[in-house]
Amino acid sequence: MTPTIHNNEQSSLQNEQQQEHQPPKAKAIETSPPSQERASVEGEPQRSPPAVAQNATGKARATTIQGPSIAVAPPLLTTVPVKDPPGHVVPYKRYRDWKEKKTYNVVRPIAAGGYGSVLEVQLDGKPYALKVCDADDYKKKYSYDREAKALGRTDNRHIIKLHAAFQERGHLCLVLELANKSLEDVLRQTKRLALDDAKHYARGIAAGLDYLHQNSIIHRDIKPNNILLSGADSREVKLADFGLALWFGATRKTMLGACGTNDYLAPEMSGCKPYTTQADVYSFGVTVYRMVTGSLPKGRLAKIQGNMAKAFFEQVLHKNPEVRFDIQQASAHAFLQVDRGGEEQSTEDRIGSLIVKRPPEAILEEREQKRVRQSTPHPPAEDGNKNARTVGRASTLPISTTTKPTFSKEENPVHSN
Secondary structure, X not given: OOOOOOHHHHHHHHHHHHHHOOOOOOEOOOOOOOOOOOOOOOOOOOOOOOEEEEOOOOOEEEEOOOOOOOOOOOOXXXXXXXXXXXXXXXXXXXXXXXXXXXXXXXXXXXXXXXXXXXXXXXXXXXXXXXXXXXXXXXXXXXXHHHHHHHHHOOOOOOEOOEEEEEEEOOEEEEEEOOOOEEHHHHHHHHOOOOHHHHHHHHHHHHHHHHHHHHOOEEOOOOOHHHEEEEOOOOOEEEEOOOOOOEEOOOOOOOEOOOOOOHHHOOHHHHOOOOEOOHHHHHXXXXXXXXXXXXXXXXXXXXXXXXXXXXXXHHHHOOOOOOOOOOHHHHHHOHHHOXXXXXXXXXXXXXXXXXXXXXXXXXXXXXXXXXXXXXXXXOOOOOOOOOOOEEEOOEEEOOOOOOOOOOOOOOOOOOOOO
Protein backbone atom coordinates (compact mmCIF):
# COMPACT_ATOMS: atom_id res chain seq x y z
CA MET A 1 0.00 0.00 0.00
CA THR A 2 1.50 3.26 -1.10
CA PRO A 3 1.63 5.84 1.65
CA THR A 4 -0.09 9.11 1.06
CA ILE A 5 2.22 12.16 1.03
CA HIS A 6 0.68 15.48 1.86
CA ASN A 7 1.62 18.59 -0.07
CA ASN A 8 3.79 20.07 2.74
CA GLU A 9 5.72 16.88 3.20
CA GLN A 10 6.21 16.53 -0.55
CA SER A 11 7.62 20.06 -0.90
CA SER A 12 10.03 19.61 2.01
CA LEU A 13 11.23 16.29 0.53
CA GLN A 14 11.94 17.97 -2.80
CA ASN A 15 13.93 20.71 -1.06
CA GLU A 16 16.07 18.15 0.75
CA GLN A 17 16.79 16.32 -2.53
CA GLN A 18 17.85 19.60 -4.18
CA GLN A 19 20.15 20.53 -1.29
CA GLU A 20 21.98 17.20 -1.58
CA HIS A 21 23.25 18.16 -5.05
CA GLN A 22 24.40 21.69 -3.96
CA PRO A 23 27.69 22.52 -2.18
CA PRO A 24 27.40 23.81 1.33
CA LYS A 25 27.19 27.56 1.83
CA ALA A 26 30.21 29.52 2.96
CA LYS A 27 30.37 30.06 6.68
CA ALA A 28 32.03 33.22 7.94
CA ILE A 29 34.52 32.85 10.73
CA GLU A 30 33.79 35.24 13.55
CA THR A 31 36.88 36.96 14.76
CA SER A 32 37.20 39.73 17.31
CA PRO A 33 38.42 43.00 15.78
CA PRO A 34 41.95 44.18 16.63
CA SER A 35 42.30 46.57 19.54
CA GLN A 36 43.68 49.30 17.28
CA GLU A 37 40.81 48.97 14.74
CA ARG A 38 38.73 52.11 14.43
CA ALA A 39 35.06 51.93 15.29
CA SER A 40 32.65 52.45 12.43
CA VAL A 41 31.60 56.04 11.93
CA GLU A 42 28.11 57.05 10.97
CA GLY A 43 27.89 57.20 7.22
CA GLU A 44 30.95 54.97 6.65
CA PRO A 45 30.27 51.61 4.87
CA GLN A 46 30.65 48.50 6.96
CA ARG A 47 33.68 46.36 6.15
CA SER A 48 33.18 42.56 6.27
CA PRO A 49 35.99 40.22 7.31
CA PRO A 50 37.28 37.58 4.85
CA ALA A 51 35.40 34.23 4.83
CA VAL A 52 36.53 30.65 4.36
CA ALA A 53 34.26 28.11 2.61
CA GLN A 54 34.38 24.42 1.75
CA ASN A 55 33.84 23.02 -1.73
CA ALA A 56 31.94 19.88 -2.66
CA THR A 57 34.97 17.68 -1.90
CA GLY A 58 35.11 18.97 1.67
CA LYS A 59 38.40 20.93 1.22
CA ALA A 60 38.56 24.47 2.45
CA ARG A 61 38.79 27.15 -0.16
CA ALA A 62 39.13 30.90 0.12
CA THR A 63 36.36 33.08 -1.15
CA THR A 64 36.71 36.71 -2.19
CA ILE A 65 34.18 39.11 -0.77
CA GLN A 66 33.23 42.03 -2.94
CA GLY A 67 34.01 45.42 -1.41
CA PRO A 68 36.94 47.51 -0.24
CA SER A 69 40.03 45.86 1.11
CA ILE A 70 40.30 45.60 4.87
CA ALA A 71 42.96 47.68 6.62
CA VAL A 72 43.50 48.51 10.25
CA ALA A 73 42.92 52.24 10.70
CA PRO A 74 44.48 54.36 13.45
CA PRO A 75 42.28 55.31 16.39
CA LEU A 76 40.14 58.42 16.11
CA LEU A 77 41.82 60.17 19.05
CA THR A 78 45.52 60.30 18.31
CA THR A 79 48.13 62.34 20.18
CA VAL A 80 50.16 64.53 17.85
CA PRO A 81 53.64 65.11 19.28
CA VAL A 82 54.46 68.76 19.87
CA LYS A 83 57.57 69.85 18.03
CA ASP A 84 60.26 71.43 20.12
CA PRO A 85 61.11 75.02 19.16
CA PRO A 86 64.38 75.65 17.32
CA GLY A 87 67.25 75.68 19.73
CA HIS A 88 65.46 73.54 22.32
CA VAL A 89 67.93 71.71 24.53
CA VAL A 90 67.11 68.51 26.38
CA PRO A 91 68.26 69.39 29.90
CA TYR A 92 70.36 67.31 32.24
CA LYS A 93 69.10 66.48 35.71
CA ARG A 94 71.83 68.61 37.27
CA TYR A 95 74.56 70.98 36.14
CA ARG A 96 77.99 71.11 37.71
CA ASP A 97 80.21 74.19 37.74
CA TRP A 98 83.51 72.39 38.18
CA LYS A 99 85.54 75.54 38.61
CA GLU A 100 83.42 76.89 41.47
CA LYS A 101 82.48 73.40 42.68
CA LYS A 102 78.77 74.13 42.65
CA THR A 103 75.96 71.82 41.59
CA TYR A 104 72.67 73.20 40.26
CA ASN A 105 69.70 70.82 40.46
CA VAL A 106 67.03 71.26 37.80
CA VAL A 107 63.54 71.94 39.19
CA ARG A 108 61.48 72.57 36.05
CA PRO A 109 61.72 74.02 32.52
CA ILE A 110 60.59 77.63 32.18
CA ALA A 111 60.82 78.45 28.48
CA ALA A 112 62.51 77.52 25.22
CA GLY A 113 63.30 79.54 22.13
CA GLY A 114 65.73 80.06 19.32
CA TYR A 115 68.62 80.53 21.70
CA GLY A 116 68.08 77.47 23.87
CA SER A 117 66.19 76.57 27.03
CA VAL A 118 65.66 78.34 30.34
CA LEU A 119 65.38 76.18 33.45
CA GLU A 120 64.63 76.81 37.08
CA VAL A 121 67.43 75.38 39.20
CA GLN A 122 68.35 75.39 42.85
CA LEU A 123 71.67 75.83 44.60
CA ASP A 124 71.70 75.33 48.37
CA GLY A 125 67.94 75.86 48.43
CA LYS A 126 68.05 79.17 46.52
CA PRO A 127 66.26 79.42 43.14
CA TYR A 128 68.01 80.62 39.99
CA ALA A 129 67.34 80.72 36.27
CA LEU A 130 69.72 78.63 34.15
CA LYS A 131 69.98 79.50 30.47
CA VAL A 132 71.52 76.67 28.42
CA CYS A 133 72.37 76.30 24.74
CA ASP A 134 74.19 73.85 22.50
CA ALA A 135 77.97 74.31 22.72
CA ASP A 136 78.49 72.83 19.24
CA ASP A 137 76.47 75.55 17.49
CA TYR A 138 78.89 78.37 16.74
CA LYS A 139 76.09 80.97 16.28
CA LYS A 140 74.66 80.21 19.71
CA LYS A 141 78.14 80.17 21.20
CA TYR A 142 78.77 83.63 19.76
CA SER A 143 75.46 84.88 21.23
CA TYR A 144 76.34 83.24 24.54
CA ASP A 145 79.71 85.04 24.66
CA ARG A 146 78.11 88.40 23.86
CA GLU A 147 75.48 88.02 26.57
CA ALA A 148 78.04 86.96 29.16
CA LYS A 149 80.31 89.90 28.34
CA ALA A 150 77.48 92.45 28.28
CA LEU A 151 76.00 91.30 31.60
CA GLY A 152 79.47 91.12 33.10
CA ARG A 153 79.79 94.88 32.53
CA THR A 154 76.49 95.78 34.22
CA ASP A 155 75.41 96.23 37.83
CA ASN A 156 71.99 97.85 38.01
CA ARG A 157 68.71 96.93 39.63
CA HIS A 158 66.90 97.21 36.26
CA ILE A 159 69.26 94.73 34.56
CA ILE A 160 68.99 91.00 35.12
CA LYS A 161 71.91 89.85 37.25
CA LEU A 162 74.45 87.30 36.04
CA HIS A 163 75.76 84.98 38.77
CA ALA A 164 77.95 82.51 36.86
CA ALA A 165 78.89 81.30 33.38
CA PHE A 166 80.35 77.86 32.65
CA GLN A 167 80.18 74.85 30.33
CA GLU A 168 78.80 71.49 31.40
CA ARG A 169 79.49 68.71 28.91
CA GLY A 170 77.78 69.83 25.67
CA HIS A 171 75.87 72.77 27.15
CA LEU A 172 76.86 76.40 27.68
CA CYS A 173 75.28 77.71 30.88
CA LEU A 174 74.40 81.13 32.28
CA VAL A 175 73.17 81.32 35.87
CA LEU A 176 70.83 84.31 36.10
CA GLU A 177 68.53 85.98 38.57
CA LEU A 178 65.12 84.29 38.63
CA ALA A 179 62.12 86.52 37.84
CA ASN A 180 58.40 85.89 38.25
CA LYS A 181 57.25 86.37 34.66
CA SER A 182 57.73 88.49 31.58
CA LEU A 183 55.84 91.56 30.43
CA GLU A 184 54.65 89.52 27.46
CA ASP A 185 52.91 87.10 29.85
CA VAL A 186 51.01 90.01 31.40
CA LEU A 187 49.99 91.48 28.04
CA ARG A 188 48.71 88.13 26.82
CA GLN A 189 46.36 87.97 29.78
CA THR A 190 45.13 91.57 29.85
CA LYS A 191 46.00 92.76 26.29
CA ARG A 192 46.70 96.24 27.66
CA LEU A 193 47.61 97.66 31.05
CA ALA A 194 46.12 100.32 33.24
CA LEU A 195 47.79 103.61 32.47
CA ASP A 196 49.41 103.85 35.91
CA ASP A 197 50.95 100.38 35.52
CA ALA A 198 52.09 101.09 31.96
CA LYS A 199 53.87 104.26 33.02
CA HIS A 200 55.46 102.51 35.99
CA TYR A 201 56.91 99.77 33.78
CA ALA A 202 57.94 102.33 31.16
CA ARG A 203 59.98 104.28 33.72
CA GLY A 204 61.74 101.07 34.79
CA ILE A 205 62.57 100.14 31.18
CA ALA A 206 63.84 103.66 30.49
CA ALA A 207 66.03 103.58 33.60
CA GLY A 208 67.60 100.31 32.50
CA LEU A 209 68.21 101.57 28.96
CA ASP A 210 69.70 104.81 30.27
CA TYR A 211 72.19 102.79 32.33
CA LEU A 212 73.12 100.66 29.30
CA HIS A 213 73.60 103.63 26.98
CA GLN A 214 75.69 105.46 29.57
CA ASN A 215 77.95 102.39 29.65
CA SER A 216 78.22 102.15 25.84
CA ILE A 217 75.93 99.12 25.49
CA ILE A 218 73.07 98.86 23.01
CA HIS A 219 70.49 96.14 23.63
CA ARG A 220 69.03 95.86 20.08
CA ASP A 221 66.10 93.61 21.05
CA ILE A 222 63.82 95.52 23.42
CA LYS A 223 60.36 93.92 23.49
CA PRO A 224 57.91 92.61 26.13
CA ASN A 225 59.39 89.11 25.95
CA ASN A 226 62.76 90.43 27.09
CA ILE A 227 61.39 92.52 29.98
CA LEU A 228 61.06 90.48 33.16
CA LEU A 229 59.08 91.33 36.27
CA SER A 230 60.20 90.31 39.74
CA GLY A 231 59.49 91.17 43.35
CA ALA A 232 56.62 90.25 45.63
CA ASP A 233 54.08 92.12 43.49
CA SER A 234 55.96 91.78 40.15
CA ARG A 235 56.60 95.53 40.01
CA GLU A 236 60.38 95.41 39.59
CA VAL A 237 61.46 95.72 35.96
CA LYS A 238 64.49 93.78 34.68
CA LEU A 239 65.93 93.97 31.16
CA ALA A 240 66.99 90.50 29.98
CA ASP A 241 68.17 88.50 26.95
CA PHE A 242 71.40 90.23 25.94
CA GLY A 243 72.22 87.78 23.16
CA LEU A 244 72.12 90.61 20.60
CA ALA A 245 73.60 93.29 22.86
CA LEU A 246 76.71 95.09 21.68
CA TRP A 247 79.35 97.05 23.54
CA PHE A 248 80.50 99.76 21.13
CA GLY A 249 83.14 101.51 23.24
CA ALA A 250 83.84 105.18 23.72
CA THR A 251 85.11 105.97 20.20
CA ARG A 252 82.56 104.14 18.06
CA LYS A 253 79.62 106.31 17.00
CA THR A 254 77.44 104.04 14.87
CA MET A 255 76.71 100.35 14.41
CA LEU A 256 75.76 98.21 11.42
CA GLY A 257 73.86 94.96 11.04
CA ALA A 258 70.09 94.55 11.27
CA CYS A 259 68.92 92.38 14.15
CA GLY A 260 66.01 92.16 16.55
CA THR A 261 62.27 91.58 16.19
CA ASN A 262 60.53 93.04 13.14
CA ASP A 263 57.54 94.59 14.96
CA TYR A 264 59.90 96.49 17.30
CA LEU A 265 62.69 97.25 14.83
CA ALA A 266 63.72 100.87 14.26
CA PRO A 267 63.39 102.10 10.64
CA GLU A 268 67.12 102.73 10.32
CA MET A 269 67.89 99.14 11.35
CA SER A 270 65.46 97.59 8.90
CA GLY A 271 67.04 99.64 6.10
CA CYS A 272 70.54 98.30 6.89
CA LYS A 273 71.76 101.81 7.66
CA PRO A 274 74.16 102.90 10.41
CA TYR A 275 72.32 103.32 13.69
CA THR A 276 72.98 104.39 17.25
CA THR A 277 71.38 103.81 20.64
CA GLN A 278 68.36 105.70 19.28
CA ALA A 279 67.29 102.34 17.84
CA ASP A 280 66.63 101.14 21.40
CA VAL A 281 64.47 104.22 22.01
CA TYR A 282 62.24 103.32 19.06
CA SER A 283 61.79 99.75 20.37
CA PHE A 284 61.05 101.25 23.78
CA GLY A 285 58.36 103.47 22.24
CA VAL A 286 56.68 100.51 20.50
CA THR A 287 56.66 98.58 23.79
CA VAL A 288 55.08 101.46 25.71
CA TYR A 289 52.54 101.97 22.93
CA ARG A 290 51.49 98.35 23.16
CA MET A 291 51.19 98.53 26.95
CA VAL A 292 48.90 101.56 26.71
CA THR A 293 46.73 100.63 23.69
CA GLY A 294 47.04 96.84 23.42
CA SER A 295 48.26 96.95 19.82
CA LEU A 296 51.29 97.88 17.73
CA PRO A 297 51.62 101.37 16.18
CA LYS A 298 52.22 100.12 12.61
CA GLY A 299 53.50 103.52 11.53
CA ARG A 300 50.50 105.51 12.81
CA LEU A 301 49.23 106.86 16.11
CA ALA A 302 45.51 106.74 15.45
CA LYS A 303 44.66 105.33 18.88
CA ILE A 304 46.50 108.09 20.80
CA GLN A 305 44.33 111.16 21.32
CA GLY A 306 45.64 112.88 24.46
CA ASN A 307 47.89 115.83 23.62
CA MET A 308 50.60 114.92 26.09
CA ALA A 309 50.58 111.23 25.16
CA LYS A 310 50.56 111.98 21.45
CA ALA A 311 53.52 114.35 21.79
CA PHE A 312 55.44 111.67 23.67
CA PHE A 313 54.85 108.94 21.11
CA GLU A 314 55.55 111.25 18.19
CA GLN A 315 59.01 111.89 19.62
CA VAL A 316 59.99 108.35 20.68
CA LEU A 317 58.61 106.81 17.46
CA HIS A 318 59.98 109.42 15.07
CA LYS A 319 61.39 107.81 11.93
CA ASN A 320 64.36 110.19 11.89
CA PRO A 321 66.80 109.07 14.64
CA GLU A 322 68.32 112.57 14.80
CA VAL A 323 64.94 114.06 15.72
CA ARG A 324 63.87 111.19 17.94
CA PHE A 325 64.17 111.55 21.72
CA ASP A 326 67.09 109.90 23.44
CA ILE A 327 66.27 107.73 26.44
CA GLN A 328 66.97 110.52 28.95
CA GLN A 329 64.50 112.84 27.27
CA ALA A 330 61.91 110.07 27.04
CA SER A 331 62.17 109.21 30.73
CA ALA A 332 61.96 112.90 31.71
CA HIS A 333 58.88 113.56 29.58
CA ALA A 334 55.81 114.75 31.48
CA PHE A 335 53.72 111.86 30.14
CA LEU A 336 55.68 109.37 32.28
CA GLN A 337 55.81 111.46 35.44
CA VAL A 338 53.75 111.24 38.63
CA ASP A 339 53.08 113.93 41.19
CA ARG A 340 53.90 113.77 44.89
CA GLY A 341 50.54 112.24 45.71
CA GLY A 342 51.30 109.27 43.51
CA GLU A 343 48.61 110.08 40.93
CA GLU A 344 49.30 110.84 37.31
CA GLN A 345 49.65 114.55 36.53
CA SER A 346 47.44 114.58 33.45
CA THR A 347 43.93 113.27 33.96
CA GLU A 348 43.11 113.90 30.29
CA ASP A 349 45.60 111.20 29.34
CA ARG A 350 43.81 108.42 31.21
CA ILE A 351 43.38 105.22 29.29
CA GLY A 352 39.80 106.08 28.35
CA SER A 353 40.69 109.36 26.70
CA LEU A 354 43.74 107.81 25.05
CA ILE A 355 41.86 105.47 22.78
CA VAL A 356 38.41 107.07 22.41
CA LYS A 357 37.95 108.70 19.02
CA ARG A 358 37.47 112.45 18.96
CA PRO A 359 34.43 114.05 17.33
CA PRO A 360 34.81 115.04 13.66
CA GLU A 361 34.49 118.76 14.51
CA ALA A 362 37.61 118.63 16.68
CA ILE A 363 39.56 116.83 13.96
CA LEU A 364 38.56 119.36 11.31
CA GLU A 365 39.45 122.27 13.59
CA GLU A 366 42.87 120.79 14.33
CA ARG A 367 43.54 120.27 10.60
CA GLU A 368 42.61 123.89 9.87
CA GLN A 369 44.94 125.14 12.60
CA LYS A 370 47.73 122.99 11.25
CA ARG A 371 47.17 124.33 7.73
CA VAL A 372 47.33 127.93 9.00
CA ARG A 373 50.55 127.23 10.91
CA GLN A 374 52.21 125.67 7.87
CA SER A 375 51.20 128.53 5.59
CA THR A 376 52.73 131.12 7.96
CA PRO A 377 56.48 131.63 7.32
CA HIS A 378 58.75 131.17 10.33
CA PRO A 379 62.13 132.84 10.69
CA PRO A 380 65.11 130.53 11.19
CA ALA A 381 66.09 129.84 14.77
CA GLU A 382 68.86 131.94 16.24
CA ASP A 383 72.17 130.34 17.16
CA GLY A 384 71.62 131.11 20.82
CA ASN A 385 68.30 129.28 20.91
CA LYS A 386 69.43 125.67 21.13
CA ASN A 387 65.96 124.50 22.06
CA ALA A 388 64.42 125.37 18.69
CA ARG A 389 64.09 122.59 16.14
CA THR A 390 62.88 123.09 12.57
CA VAL A 391 60.47 120.48 11.26
CA GLY A 392 59.37 121.23 7.70
CA ARG A 393 58.37 124.89 7.65
CA ALA A 394 57.44 125.15 11.33
CA SER A 395 59.66 125.64 14.34
CA THR A 396 58.69 123.69 17.43
CA LEU A 397 60.00 123.37 20.95
CA PRO A 398 60.31 120.00 22.68
CA ILE A 399 57.96 119.54 25.60
CA SER A 400 60.59 118.05 27.85
CA THR A 401 62.78 120.41 29.85
CA THR A 402 65.76 118.23 28.95
CA THR A 403 66.41 119.21 25.35
CA LYS A 404 68.38 117.43 22.69
CA PRO A 405 70.35 119.49 20.14
CA THR A 406 70.34 118.59 16.48
CA PHE A 407 73.56 117.25 14.98
CA SER A 408 74.70 116.65 11.47
CA LYS A 409 75.37 113.09 10.34
CA GLU A 410 79.13 113.59 10.62
CA GLU A 411 79.14 114.89 14.18
CA ASN A 412 76.12 113.09 15.63
CA PRO A 413 77.34 111.21 18.74
CA VAL A 414 75.94 107.93 19.97
CA HIS A 415 74.09 109.67 22.76
CA SER A 416 74.12 113.00 24.48
CA ASN A 417 74.35 113.44 28.23
